[in-house]
Amino acid sequence: MELQVVGAKEPLSVSDTVFDREFSGSLVHQVVVAYRNAGRSGTKAQKTRSEVRGTTKKFKKQKGGGARHGDYRAPIFVGGGVTFAAKPRSFAQKVNKKMFRGAVQAILSELNRQGRLKVVTGFDITEAKTQHLLGKLKDLDLGKKVLLVTEDVNQNIYLAARNLPYIAVCDVSALDPVSLVDADHVVVTVESIKKIEEWLA
Structure with missing residues (x-):
């Protein structure tokens, strides 16, 4: 043509x-x-409870205090980890x-x-x-x-x-x-x- x-x-x-x-x-x-x-970029990232900085010390007794918690890094606490944390990914x-x-x-x-x-x-x-x-x-x-x-x-x-x-x-x-x-x-x-x-x- x-x-x-x-x-x-x-x-x-x-x-x-x-x-x-x-x-x-x-x-x-x-x-x-x-x-x-x-x-x-795919650089969005959040931390799980195992990656959050903080003590792992048990902060209250096992019985008599309601819910049983091991440490303050659980997702239900302010400053705790994210339940289903986003991680870096490729969109390619x-x-x-x-x-x-x-x-x-x-x-x-x-x-x-x-x-x-x-x-x-x-x-x-x-x-x-x-x-x-x-x-x-x-x-x-x-x-x-x-x-x-x-x-x-x-x-x-x-x-x-x-x-x-x-x-x-x-x-x-x-x-x-x-x-x-x-x-x-x-x-x-x-x-x-x-x-x-x-x-x-």
């Missing part, structure tokens, strides 16, 4: 596998959830490479079908100025949330976009499904398209 390049006369030929794949909502959902869960879900690549292919294909994927010849900025970046984006008719994908890390673009909360910048190696799903429009350079094809084909 072919992608229209903004400002170019001839379209760009690309792989049907990467940019014309049938959309699979269940696959995309599974990969996006797994990717987000991998970023969760297994997603193999084939599933991950398939989800990214499906997202890119759907973005292209909806007209939310913009391909440009290049996106070079000589100065790290926010106004320069906004001037380049103004003619592309984009939505509020924009993801700029470059072939390599471009310091000028990154510095120009860091004050804009609705514009994200990444290179091909850092491209992820969550960023693609979250963006209203994705602006990709021609060189980035070639790298994406090498990665996903």
Whole structure:
């Protein structure tokens, strides 16, 4: 298939596998959830009665005082342990490479079908100025949330976009499904398209 390049006369030929794949909502959902869960810390921790600091001395006699207690670290006392204490856990879900690549292919294909994927010849900025970046984006008719994908890390673009909360910048190696799903429009350079094809084909 072919992608229209903004400002170019001839379209760009690309792989049907990467940019014309049938959309699979269940696959995309599974990969996006797994990717987000991998970023969760899972560091919540509480102490059981065996881990709480305090004496284990029996504080009253066995008979004649009501309930029989061994020490003040029991869960019913203030400062005691927690009955079913939470422990650090991992939220990671297994997603193999084939599933991950398939989800990214499906997202890119759907973005292209909806007209939310913009391909440009290049996106070079000589100065790290926010106004320069906004001037380049103004003619592309984009939505509020924009993801700029470059072939390599471009310091000028990154510095120009860091004050804009609705514009994200990444290179091909850092491209992820969550960023693609979250963006209203994705602006990709021609060189980035070639790298994406090498990665996903």
